Amino acid sequence: PVCTCATMANYPLIFGISLAINVAVTFRSSDKFKLYCGSSPRNQEDPHNKHEDEPLLEKGASAPDAGDGVGKATEKARHAALLRRYLAVYLLAALSDWLQGPYVYALYDQYGYSQHLIAVLFVAGFGSSMVFGSFIGGMADACGRRKFVILFAVIYALSCMTKHYKSFHILMLGRLLGGIATSLLFSVFDSWLIRAHADAGVKSYLSKSFSAAAYGNSLVAIGAGLVANKAASSSDLLPFFGGKDEEGEALFYMGGYLNPFDIALLALILCGFMAATMWEENYGESKGNHNNSADDDDGHCKDQPWYGALKTAYTTTVRSRDIFLCGAVSSFFEGSMYIFVFMWTPALKNLTPKEEGEDSVSLPFGLIFSTFMVCCMAGSSLFSILVERIKVEVLGIAVMLVSSLSMMAIVFSSSDVVTFVCMNLFEMCVGMYWPIMGTQKGGIVPEDQRAAIYNLFRIPLNFIVLTSLLTDLTPKQSFSANTIMLAVGAVCQAILMKNRLNVNSMDELKGKAMQEGDEKPTKNEEDMEALELIKSPDPPADVVV
DSSP states (O other): OOOOOSSOOOHHHHHHHHHHHHHHHHHHHSHHHHHHTTOOOOOTTOTTSGGGGGGGOOTTOOOOOTTOHHHHHHHHHHHHHHHHHHHHHHHHHHHHHHHHGGGHHHHHHHTTOOHHHHHHHHHHHHHHHHHHHHHHHHHHHHHOHHHHHHHHHHHHHHHHHHTTBOOHHHHHHHHHHHHHHHHHHTTHHHHHHHHHHHHHTOGGGHHHHHHHHHHHHHHHHHHHHHHHHHHHTSSOOEEOSSOBOTTSOBSBEESGGGHHHHHHHHHHHHHHHHHHHHOOOOOOOOTTOOOOOGGGHHHHHTSSOTTHHHHHHHHHHHHOHHHHHHHHHHHHHHHHHHHHHHHHHHHHHHHSOOOTTOSSOOOOHHHHHHHHHHHHHHHHHHHHHHTTTSOHHHHHHHHHHHHHHHHHHHHHOOOHHHHHHHHHHHHHHHHHHHHHHHHHHHHHSOGGGHHHHHHHHHHHHHHHHHHHHHSOOOHHHHHHHHHHHHHHHHHHHHHHHHHHHHHHHHHHHHHHHHHHTOOSOOHHHHHHHHHHHHHSSSOOTTOOO
């Protein structure tokens, strides 16, 4: 499209408005607002999220007394301590990822590689995540999530170290390692957190933890962008030592765009150390088997071959409608998110008027990125407010629909102002999506296969990303594809919501019947037993789904 605007969009003004909205929403979601305004905090035993506790509650276990003020204070203290330990490790991992992102392409370009070879390197990274991530999650469930968080730090650190070498083969190795590390980052951390909440008896606080993690991730992204920009401009990229390639150029370099990768390396070392010292080990255990002792470490890894967890995760996913729909929603949204990351720059450039005598458009990329992250933070805070009144499944539908409409508006917009506002609306949806999906998966995916299934969800996601990289789609075509994927995702989420609400209603009836002490099975109880058979990943042959 040809821009008819006379001037560039007022990005500083839009950033200021976004920042003001974020401050207001964040304050509204905080405990200070509830204290000053006399609003009582949410009852943490909210029936909206009550079903999240069930996968890890043993039969006959009793829930905490909601009326026990001392017990609630102790529970809140346990959650706060757990959240601090989690964020200390997770935010360091997120920091290392954000530090590298903006400079991967720039570094390859400065090394002199063509756009085609750079594309090959990027495709290799996503392909590695799709292939190796498919079974490495199952290994984490069996051998221990904390071990694989430490392994993540080691693998990603090695990937950072390869960036110092100009050799294409070494850079390719780094991309393969980076793909494996990315799979671990988006599966093992969440898996450890969900199990840790269950072990600590604070599963009802899970949505609050995911919201805090999403908010902190956005905050870290802004800080990482500022630090990386300062580090990259502090010195020039220069040869350091080592041999020479076929053209007589040095192979090992230091400085310039490599500085953010060196800072990320330090963050990863600290991340691995803190995980080893602050986190306890936990595993993907089925009901009734919660032995997390160190003496049983070897036994966990010897139960099945390396591909066994992948096979089991696949079987569970295709046999459970809820898990399958949850994975579809996750892949559609996150796939559209990656396409958005690739395409927002050319989309804004196409709509920004050029100055007289200039052939290219200069955009304030740092300010634009900061605006995106501020909106993402506002989204995570907005989730904290809305989840007190609205079920996460319903919020999921709203997020998918609003995201689809924002993408549609971008497709038809010829104004850089309208396009940028719609992009920020989508980023706000991204901020809401992470805690919604984290909470939703926490109540749907079985604990003993959690990391394996999370990585299985990423296979179609990586396929979407690879397709977008290997096809020469225009920004308009890419955002049109996003519109369709998000609309389909909204339909999947609506079906999932209907299933989950039916399950929750049956669970409430079952709990009521147990409280009344009925010994003889009622008609409702018989219906519930049939529903449990249908819900199970491996239903009997005589049960018709």
